[in-house]
Amino acid sequence: MFKSLQQKLSFDKTVSIAPLITFRIVFGLLMFLSIVRFWWNGWIQSIYVEPKFHFTYVGFEWVQSLGSLGMHLLFLCIAVSSLMILLGLFYRLATILFFISFTYVELIDVTTYLNHYYFISLVAFLLIFLPANKDYALDMRLHPEQRRLTVPAWCVGILRFQMAVVYVFAGIAKLNPDWLLEALPMRIWLPGKTHLPIVGSLMYETWVAYLFSWFGAVYDLLIAFFLLNKKTRPYAFAFVLIFHIATAIFFPAIGMFPYVMIANSLIFFSANFHQKLQSYLPFYNNRLKNLASNPQPYRFHFNYLIKAALYVYIAFQLIFPFRYLLYPGHLFWHEEGFRFSWRVMLMEKSGAAYFTVKDKISQQKLEVNNREFLTPLQEKMMSTQPDLIVKYAHHLAKEYKKKGMQQPAVYGEIYVALNGQRSRLFIDSSVNLAAEKVGWQHYSWVLPYSKTNK
Amino acid sequence: MKKITASFIALTLLLTALFSCSKPENKDNNPANGFDKAAMLVNYADNLIIPAYASMQQKIAALQTASDAFIANPNAITQGAVKTAYTDAHLQYIRIATFNFGPAETVLLDNYLNFSGGLDYSFTTDGELTGFSVDTMAINNNILSGSYNLEMLTRSGFYSQGFPALNYLYFGNDAITKMDSKRAKYINDLLARMKTLIDKVTNDWSGYRATFVGNTQTNSGSPIAYIVNQLSYQLDLLKGPRIGWPLGKQSNGKVFETKCEAYFVGISMSLAVENLNSIKRLYTGNNTSGKGLSDYLVALNQSTLNTDVLTQFDLALEKLKAIPDPLSNSLLTQAATVDAAYKEIQKLVTLMKTDVASATAVQISYADNDGD
Numbered sequence: 001m002f003k004s005l006q007q008k009l010s011f012d013k014t015v016s017i018a019p020l021i022t023f024r025i026v027f028g029l030l031m032f033l034s035i036v037r038f039w040w041n042g043w044i045q046s047i048y049v050e051p052k053f054h055f056t057y058v059g060f061e062w063v064q065s066l067g068s069l070g071m072h073l074l075f076l077c078i079a080v081s082s083l084m085i086l087l088g089l090f091y092r093l094a095t096i097l098f099f100i101s102f103t104y105v106e107l108i109d110v111t112t113y114l115n116h117y118y119f120i121s122l123v124a125f126l127l128i129f130l131p132a133n134k135d136y137a138l139d140m141r142l143h144p145e146q147r148r149l150t151v152p153a154w155c156v157g158i159l160r161f162q163m164a165v166v167y168v169f170a171g172i173a174k175l176n177p178d179w180l181l182e183a184l185p186m187r188i189w190l191p192g193k194t195h196l197p198i199v200g201s202l203m204y205e206t207w208v209a210y211l212f213s214w215f216g217a218v219y220d221l222l223i224a225f226f227l228l229n230k231k232t233r234p235y236a237f238a239f240v241l242i243f244h245i246a247t248a249i250f251f252p253a254i255g256m257f258p259y260v261m262i263a264n265s266l267i268f269f270s271a272n273f274h275q276k277l278q279s280y281l282p283f284y285n286n287r288l289k290n291l292a293s294n295p296q297p298y299r300f301h302f303n304y305l306i307k308a309a310l311y312v313y314i315a316f317q318l319i320f321p322f323r324y325l326l327y328p329g330h331l332f333w334h335e336e337g338f339r340f341s342w343r344v345m346l347m348e349k350s351g352a353a354y355f356t357v358k359d360k361i362s363q364q365k366l367e368v369n370n371r372e373f374l375t376p377l378q379e380k381m382m383s384t385q386p387d388l389i390v391k392y393a394h395h396l397a398k399e400y401k402k403k404g405m406q407q408p409a410v411y412g413e414i415y416v417a418l419n420g421q422r423s424r425l426f427i428d429s430s431v432n433l434a435a436e437k438v439g440w441q442h443y444s445w446v447l448p449y450s451k452t453n454k
Numbered sequence: 455m456k457k458i459t460a461s462f463i464a465l466t467l468l469l470t471a472l473f474s475c476s477k478p479e480n481k482d483n484n485p486a487n488g489f490d491k492a493a494m495l496v497n498y499a500d501n502l503i504i505p506a507y508a509s510m511q512q513k514i515a516a517l518q519t520a521s522d523a524f525i526a527n528p529n530a531i532t533q534g535a536v537k538t539a540y541t542d543a544h545l546q547y548i549r550i551a552t553f554n555f556g557p558a559e560t561v562l563l564d565n566y567l568n569f570s571g572g573l574d575y576s577f578t579t580d581g582e583l584t585g586f587s588v589d590t591m592a593i594n595n596n597i598l599s600g601s602y603n604l605e606m607l608t609r610s611g612f613y614s615q616g617f618p619a620l621n622y623l624y625f626g627n628d629a630i631t632k633m634d635s636k637r638a639k640y641i642n643d644l645l646a647r648m649k650t651l652i653d654k655v656t657n658d659w660s661g662y663r664a665t666f667v668g669n670t671q672t673n674s675g676s677p678i679a680y681i682v683n684q685l686s687y688q689l690d691l692l693k694g695p696r697i698g699w700p701l702g703k704q705s706n707g708k709v710f711e712t713k714c715e716a717y718f719v720g721i722s723m724s725l726a727v728e729n730l731n732s733i734k735r736l737y738t739g740n741n742t743s744g745k746g747l748s749d750y751l752v753a754l755n756q757s758t759l760n761t762d763v764l765t766q767f768d769l770a771l772e773k774l775k776a777i778p779d780p781l782s783n784s785l786l787t788q789a790a791t792v793d794a795a796y797k798e799i800q801k802l803v804t805l806m807k808t809d810v811a812s813a814t815a816v817q818i819s820y821a822d823n824d825g826d
Binding site (some may be wrong): 185188189191192193194195201203204252253348349350351352354364365366367368369371372380383415416417420422423 | 488489491573574575576669670671672673674678690694698699703704705706707753754759800803804805807808809811812813814815816817
C-alpha cells in the first residue's frame with residue numbers, strides 16, 4: 001500500500017490531460033460570466049472608481065485604482081483573457097494577463113477581500129504553469145505538433161490539492177466553540193430565511209441551526225477525501241451539488257462562489273469521465289486529425305526548479321492559514337491572521353466607528369464624518385477590522401493636514417458586536433491611532449475580548 | 455453501479471431544481487413556528503406608510519389653499535395661516551421621510567422635497583456647511599428669469615425647491631412686500647411639483663405594496679433590510695445635518711446657525727423631535743402594534759436589547775425636547791443642551807448599527823455587493 005501511494009505521488013507519473021482541459025474551459029467560462037456580472041451590476045464604478053480612498057495591502061501600497069477608463073479597460077482585459085483561456089488561445093499569455101489583472105483588481109482595496117477571489121488568483125497563478133492548452137485548444141490548431149494527451153500527474157494533483165485546501169481549512173475554521181456548541185452565526189442568520197419555500201418555517205428552529213453548522217463543518221472537513229476516492233466520488237459530488245446550491249439559495253450574497261466550487265470539483269473525476277464529457281463539445285473529434293501516432297507526455301523544462309517551487313507552494317498553502325496562532329487574543333475579535341485562510345461565512349460582526357481629530361498645536365478638535373471619506377461598504381468593513389481602522393486613521397491624519405492642521409492626532413470610539421453578543425467598546429479610545437504602526441505586529445490598542453453578556 | 459450513480463445525480467439535480475424553482479410563496483405559512491414577517495410588513499404598509507402618504511396629499515392641498523390666500527393678499531394674517539399649513543405639511547413630510555425606499559427613493563423624493571445635503575459631502579471647498587441649505591440666489595434668479603428646470607439633479611436645484619425654498623419664500627425677510635406675480639408663479643410651480651411627486655409616490659405604493667409585503671427576505675434590497683437601514687440612515691441624518699453639523703461638531707465648534715432645517719420659519723426642533731418620533735415608529739411598527747421590528751427582535755429572544763433600544767429612544771427624545779426652537783438661536787445660546795442630545799442620538803446610532811443590525815442579520819450598507 002505504501003508503495004502504491006509512493007507511486008501515486010511520484011513526480012514522474014503521467015495521467016490523461018482530459019481533467020485539465022475541462023478545468024481550463026470551465027474556469028475561463030465562469031470567470032468571463034463573473035466579470036460580465038460584476039460589470040453589469042455597476043460594481044466597477046461603485047467599488048473601484050467612486051471611492052476617494054482605498055485600503056491598500058501592506059507591501060502593495062503601489063496598487064491603486066486606475067480611474068474610470070483604466071478600471072474598465074482592466075476589467076475588459078480580465079474578460080478577454082478569460083475568453084482566451086476558455087478557447088485555449090495564446091494560453092500562456094492569457095493566463096499571465098488574467099492572473100496579473102485579476103490580482104491587481106483584488107489588491108486595490110482590502111475591504112473587497114473575499115476568499116473566493118483569493119482562490120481564483122491562486123488557481124490562475126497555477127494555470128500559468130500548467131499545460132492546459134495542449135489539447136482541444138485553438139493553440140493546438142496553430143501548433144498541432146505540440147498536442148499532448150498525457151501530462152505529469154502533479155498537474156492535475158495540484159489543482160485537486162488547491163480545492164482540498166479550501167475545503168479542509170474552511171472545515172478546520174469551523175471547529176470553534178461558537179460554531180459547534182452554540183450554532184453561531186447560523187442561529188442569527190437562519191431566522192432571516194423564513195421566506196424560503198418548504199423549509200422556511202423551520203428556520204426559527206434552533207436544531208436546524210445546529211444541523212446546518214455541524215453538516216457544514218463535517219462536509220468541509222471530509223468532502224475532498226470522498227471526492228478523491230473513486231468509489232465515493234459520485235455520491236460526494238451529489239453532496240457538492242446539494243451543499244453549494246443550498247448555500248446559493250440561503251445566502252445569495254455570496255455571488256458566484258458556489259458555482260465556481262461546483263464546477264471546479266469536476267477536477268476530481270477520472271479521465272474517462274472527462275473524455276466522455278468533452279465528447280459532447282463541438283469539433284471534439286477533429287482535434288485528433290493531426291495527432292502524432294504516439295505522442296509523448298508533456299514534459300517540463302527545469303524539472304528540478306518546478307519540483308522545488310511546487311513543494312514551496314504546497315508548504316505555504318499548508319502553513320500560512322495557521323499564522324493566526326502567532327497572535328494572542330480571540331481570532332474573531334482581533335482578526336489578526338484572519339484573511340487568506342479560508343474562513344468563509346464564519347461570524348456575524350458589525351460595528352459603529354466614530355473618530356475625533358485633534359490638532360496638538362492649535363488644540364482644534366473635530367469629529368469625522370466617515371461618509372465623507374468612505375463608501376458605506378468601506379465604512380462597514382473598516383469598523384470591525386483593526387488593520388483597516390489604523391489605515392483609515394493614517395488617511396484621516398493626512399487629509400486633515402491638508403486641511404490645515406499641523407499635528408493631527410486621531411482617536412476612535414468604536415463599538416463592535418460579535419456573533420450575537422451585545423456591542424462593546426472595541427479599541428482604546430485614548431490611543432492616538434495616527435501614531436500607531438500599520439503592519440503584521442499585534443495591535444495592542446485593541447481591547448481584549450471577553451465573552452460576558454451584560 | 456454506473457446507472458445507480460447516474461440516477462442518484464439526476465435525482466439530486468431534480469430535487470435541487472425543485473427546491474430552487476418552486477414557486478416562491480413568500481409567506482411564512484406557519485406563523486405559529488415563529489414570528490410572522492409578512493404580517494409585520496402588511497402592518498408597515500397599511501397602517502404606517504400608505505396612510506401617511508394619503509395624509510401628505512391632504513396637507514399639501516391645505517398648504518396650497520393657504521398659499522393662494524397669501525399670494526392674493528399678502529399680509530401678516532394670511533402669512534400666519536400659511537405658517538400653520540406649512541408647519542403641518544413639513545411635519546407630515548418628516549413622518550414620511552423615514553420611508554425613503556421603493557417609490558420614494560425612485561423619484562428622489564427626499565432630494566427634491568427636503569434635501570438634507572446627504573452624508574457623503576458635508577462641506578463645500580470654502581468650508582461652508584451644505585446641510586439644509588437654501589440657495590436664495592438660485593431661487594431669485596429663477597423667479598426673475600421665469601424659466602427653470604426643477605428636475606435638475608444638482609445641489610443648487612435641490613436647494614431651490616421643496617420645503618427649503620418654500621420656507622424662504624413664505625417666511626424669509628420681506629416675504630410679504632416682495633410678493634409679485636413672478637414670485638407667485640414660482641411658488642405655485644414649486645407646490646405643483648411637490649404635489650406631482652407626492653401623488654406619484656402615493657400611487658406607486660398601491661402597486662408596490664404587493665412587492666413590499668410579499669418579500670420577507672432580509673438580504674440587501676429587501677423591505678426588512680430597507681427598514682433596518684433606514685433606522686440608522688435617518689439617525690445619521692438627525693445626528694449630522696439636523697443637529698450636530700450646524701452645532702459645529704465637524705468644524706471645531708464653528709456654528710452654522712443658518713443651516714438649520716426650515717431656518718426661516720424656525721421650527722427645526724419641532725421637525726427634529728417629530729423625526730425621532732417617526733424613527734421610533736418605524737422601529738416599533740407604530741408603537742404597540744405587536745407587528746413591528748421591535749416585536750421581531752423580541753421573537754428572536756432579544757427582548758433585553760429591545761428594551762435598551764426603546765429606553766435609549768426615550769432618553770434621546772427627552773434630551774431633544776429640551777432644546778427650544780428656534781434651533782438657530784439655541785445653537786448659540788445653549789450649545790451644551792444640543793450637545794447632550796447629540797450624544798444620546800449617537801448611542802442610538804450605535805445600537806442600530808451594531809446590536810440591532812447583528813441580531814436581525816441585516817447588513818448596514820446602502821449598496822448591494824458580494825460577501826462571504
